[in-house]
Amino acid sequence: MKVSEAEFVDRMGLIMERLGGTRTMGRLYGWLMICDPPDQSLTGLAATLGVSKTAVSTVARQLELSGMVERVPTSAREHRYRMVGGxxxxxxxxxxxxxxxxxxxxxxxxxxxxxxxxxxxxxxxxxxxxxxxxxxxxxxxxxxxxxxxxxxx
Incomplete structure (x- = not known):
């Protein structure tokens, strides 16, 4: 992640925190807004964001329940997520x-x-x-x- 992208992701973390979510939730959502490819593995998200896979999994499930991200079907057993429009x-x-x-x-x-x-x-x-x-x-x-x-x- 580039320095400017990291700053955006961190700012999204602060925004989500102010809206009542967690900073990790905002950072995850922020990264999914700008990452390429648009779907990311749980392992990759954890590494990119510098948090545990457990933390990413928990937050991804919360964002999935709220309709903000979706789990992407894959042939492998890995979990992949992407942002949902709307x-x-x-x-x-x-x-x-x-x-x-x-x-x-x-x-x-x-x-x-x-x-x-x-x-x-x-x-x-x-x-x-x-x-x-x-x-x-x-x-x-x-x-x-x-x-x-x-x-x-």
Missing amino acids: GWDQVMRVQLAIVRQSLDTLDFGLSVIGDDRPGQRGRLEDTREFFAFILQDSDGMFERWKEYRERSS
Whole structure:
């Protein structure tokens, strides 16, 4: 890996860490974005990233479950992985599903907190309204993203 590529990979590690993942997860994803060939063996990924095969395997499975990478079929017994286009779209959909579920919890919280507790109620209402606002156009956002991608292709 070139020095500039290593810096990119490390920066992706920091970004993923800030998004709630692990640094290794971001570094792995970053490398899969720029590596050639686009699919890499578990052994090669571990060597390139300077981490154990166990760490790469664990992180690759997590990224695979989130739809960001996929395991590539091979005739050999080795595990190979590559980045999946549209992975961030899937991650955002999962996050928005969690936000959607939190509305039920916030509604329950509002039913628990009576009108005689305006401070607590206000905090719950503010959070609920923010989440509802985010969700109100999420389907439209994904549709606009799809249209944007089609125009860009």
